[in-house]
Amino acid sequence: MxxxxxxxxxxxxxxxxxxxxxxxxxxxxxxxxxxxxxxxxxxxxxxxxxxxxxxxxxxxxxxxxPTPTFKSHGVARYFAFSTDHKVIGVQYLVTFVALLLLAGALAMVIRLQLLQPTGILDPQTYNTVMSMHGIIMIAVAVAAVIGSLGNYFVPLLIGAEDMAFPRLNALSYWLVPPVAILLVVGSLLPGGFTSGWRVYPPLAERGGISMLLFLIAFLTFGLSSIIGGLNFIVTIIRMRAPGMTWGRLPIFVWSIFCASLLSLIFTQFVATALLMELLDRVVGMAFFAPDQGGGAILYQHIFWFYSHPAVYVMIIPGFGLLMEIVAHFSRKPLFGYKYAVGALLGIVGLSGIVWAHHMFTSGMQDFLTAPFMLSTELISIPTGLVFLVTLGTIWQGKLRLTTPMLFALGFLFNFTIGGLTGIFNADAPTDLQLHNTYWIVGHFHYTIMGGEIFAFLAGIYYWFPKITGRLYSERLGKLHFGIMFVAFNLLYAPMMIAGLYGMNRHVATYPPELNGINMFISIAGFVLGSSFLVFIYNMATALRRGAVAAANPWQLRTLEWQTSSPPPEHNFSYAVRVNGHPYDYGVDDSTHVAPATGAPMPAAAPAAE
Amino acid sequence: MTVAATTLKYQIVNRRLGLWLFMVSESMIFLALLASRFYMQGTNRPAEVNQTLGLIITSILLLSSFTANRAEVAIAHGDRSSFLRLLLTTIGLGLVFLAGVVTIEWPEALHFAPPSTGYGTAFFALTGMHAFHVLTGVFILALAFLKGRRGGYTVDDHWGAEASIVYWHFVDVIWVFVYPTLYLVGS
Missing domain, CATH: 1.10.287 (Helix Hairpins)
Incomplete structure (x- = not known):
């Protein structure tokens, strides 16, 4: 093993x-x-x-x-080193769903603490819980969609046998377990994590050895992210099947391409910022010590220069999944495909010039405020385009309200609220009032949890039959969506209201006047958490005794559905040739994949044991 | 994917693209450190910085890029003995550079700009990060040398040699930015 x-x-x-x-x-x-x-x-x-x-x-x-793609078959291969992108995708998927549930459980602890003004944990422990929740969820948000669904489906969607660098792909996965080990060990050491996931100096530089573990864990994760990004870019540029031109690329592949560009370029900055903190700590340098000639706000500049693009690393694959699923289940061509691609690339282009909007209250030079306010608001143009494309696709479509489609529509609703509340954070005058409150927490969770995590779940439901060869229960899936969607909105909308009333973030205790609304938020949070029990139950029973899935249970056009469920070792049993657009539903005589010229399509493979 | 995608020639182009993307990504580390130098210290530079030494090691490193390039041309033409000789020269020059920075420059700098000061932080972080890249570069060149000596490279397939040499050029180009930032800018 x-x-x-x-x-x-x-x-x-x-x-x-x-x-x-x-x-x-x-x-x-x-x-x-x-x-x-x-x-x-x-x-x-x-x-x-x-x-x-x-x-x-x-x-x-x-x-x-000669390295075999996997050393063993059956379930055991998922615990072993493998270079098959499908195995690595499942490894990522299971690891990150587990991390998601772990960090979700930590969120329940946070809400338990805030149920009462004085709470149950001492502030030190609370800080550790909060920092753990933050960093694990950041890792989940950065890597869950790209690492799991991206790894599994990008090669399938472009008609490739595997990634361009299969061993590098395995490396980027196997860097993840040490990160989890370090974080768990560090959180149990005396002192715990004091600084939140952003590890601002001087707090992060003065904490105990546990903070050191936090920093090197974060660094290792960055390495994994960079390697993954590089691999996707080369794969998408070089490994497309004949006929899969850039204009025929499924939008999800485009979104992974854009997110990979961002992680390739920007992750190095957070790595450098963390390295500087390490050098300050371990070697005694003076990067963030103003009294010795360093810069106090320097860390924040470098950190946010990555961490703002990082939210696009999180949300762009979400946008991709949204448009992908909406197009398929509206049975219509994606409305304004070229504008959608342009919008994603536009977000990539703008993402590097907006970082200081996280720092309006940091004490940076005043002249930076106005330009960053403007550039931040510019981003709403490409983001708006993504929404127009989605709405235009839904318009007059033959909607099939399957579970993935419901999650995609939920994304649309949540992210609209997340986006609109973001305007007040981008405007410096309002941000000065809102910055350190639960308004920010609510806004952030509306975009990333209501956006990306909803998209992630949509993607899991969407591709579950392909990955496992089994069908899940639509009824339970819809139940999961219903509880989660309602609880989600009852959780985060009041959070923003609490913020307006002056509920500070990063606090273990709060004034008793805010007890009522916090109790409401906590209860909604517990309901949201419990909806995941439905999800786990549904997945577990489907894996054990779900009906066997056909190769293409939803009659969709893209390439991953034109092979067996789950796909064979090298993905396709025939030579793939693409001759049309992926989303042209209802267009006469249009095909995406040319009829196979070689061996015939295999029958549905026997279900995974 | 067609048969073409699995041929060696196709794969080498994949790897070349991967290497270049890797170098783009690595340059961001230096971009952040270079920017930090100006953020922290503006163009402030202590008078004690050893200009002669800086000029000498810079020349040595640039010279090594030239020999590295000749080595690559040699192996591309199947001239194994020249390749090995030039590669060994490159490795030697790289080691001289490294020795200049670590054994002469650093002890001097410890006196007038220790790492606990603003300029010292920038100086040691930049030269240290660069020296680390030089060290890995020397290591990879040495691996290429060993493989070349075994006859592991041919005219059509000398990707390992090409990659190590391209990476070596990258390390040199980084120094072209580090050198003026630490030695020449300001007064």
Missing amino acids: SWIKGLLFGIVGFVIGSGLMLLVGQRRASEPMVTVGYIFFLVAWLLGVGVWDHWARGWFGLENK
Whole structure:
């Protein structure tokens, strides 16, 4: 088992690395010792998992065994090192759904704390819970859609056998478990996480060793994100099937392409910001110490230079899923395809020049306020285009209100509210009042949770039959949507109202006057959390005894439905040739995939064991 | 995907694209550090910065880019012995550069600009991050040298050599930005 071998190797690596630092005279459990120990751990973990095998053998001239795409079959292959994009996609999917549920449980703890003005946890523990919820959800939001659905479906949608760099793909997944381990270990250490997920100095630089673990976990995750982005860009540019021109690319693929561009370029900035904090901590540099010649707000500039584009890394794949699903289930061509692509690229272009709108209250130079206010509001133009495209597609369509379609429509509703409330954050005069309140929390969750997580769930329901070869219960799916959608709006709309009444964010206790509304928010939160029980139950029963799914249960046009469910090892049993647009439903004589010339389509594969 | 997509020639183009994207991404680290230098210190520069040494190591690094390029041309023409000789020269020049920075420049700088000061932070972070890239570059060039000595490269398939040399040029180009920022700007 890759996991166990990797952990064993990793522990040995940590002992070697930290032992070396002890030899050169570092104290036990000092920061240099832990840092170097971790670097050795990471390399050894990957060695144990088997990521280096192929490359290292080539470098050192050893004979290279042909690597099988997966070492074992059945469920076991999902726990082993594999270069098959479908296996990696499922690995990502399961890992990140688990992380989503973990961070969701932490959110329940937060709401339990805020049920009463004084709460049940001490502030230190509350901060740790809040920081853990924040960072895990950020990781989920950044990687869940791209890593799982992107990995599984981008090669299928473009008619490729696999990603351009299958081993790099595996590497980007196997970097994730150490992140989870570090975060869990760090949160249990005395001191915990004090600074929230943004790890602002000086708090993050002065916290205990647990903050160090937080920083290196975040850095490792950034590495995984960059590698993943690079791989997607090369795959989409180079691996498209004949006839799959840029103008015929499914919109979800376009959205992954745009998000990958962002993670490739901008993730390095957060990595550098965290590295600077590490250098300040471990080596004693002065990046963020103004009294020694550093810059106090420098961290925020570099951090938000990544972290604002990061919200587009989160939401652009959401937009892609939204338009993809809406087009298929409205049975209509995507309205204004070119405008949709232009809008996504426009968001990419603008995303790098808006970061300081997170810093209106930070004390940065005043002359920066107006330009960043303007550039931020410019972004509503491409975002608005995405909405026009979606509405134009729905207009006069033959809507099929399946579960994925419902989640997509829920996204549309939620994100409209999230977008409109964002205007008040972009305008400096109102933002000065709203900045440190639950208004921001409500707004953010409306966009990312109501947007991306709804899209993620839509995507899971949409492709569940393809991934597993089984059908889930539509009734339970709709029940999940119903509870979640209602509870979601009862949760976050009052949060914004509480913010207007002066409920500060990042607080463990609050004035008793705000008790009523907080209690309401908490109860709605618990209902929202419980809706996921329906989701888990539905998925678990469908996996065990759901009806066997046909290759194309919804009669859709895109390529992933033109192969068996689940797809065979190299995705297609015939040579794929694309000869038309993916969304031309109801257009006479239009096909997306040319009739197979080679071997015939396989019958539905036997369901996964 | 057609048969063409699995041929070596096609895959090398994939890898080349991947390498260039990687370098675009890596330059962002330096962009952030260079910007931080100006954010923290403006164009302030201590008078003690060793100009002679800076000029010498810069020349050495640029020279190594030239030998690296000649090595690549040599292997592309199947001239293995020249390739190995030039690659070894490149590695040697890289090591001289590294020694200049780490064993001469750093101890000096520790006196007039320790890492706990503004300029020192920028200086050590930038030269350190660059030295780390030089070190990895030397390591990769050494791997290419070993593989070349075994006869692992042909005229059609010398991707490993090409990649290590392109990466080496990248490391040099980064220094072209780091050098003026730390040694020449301001007064």
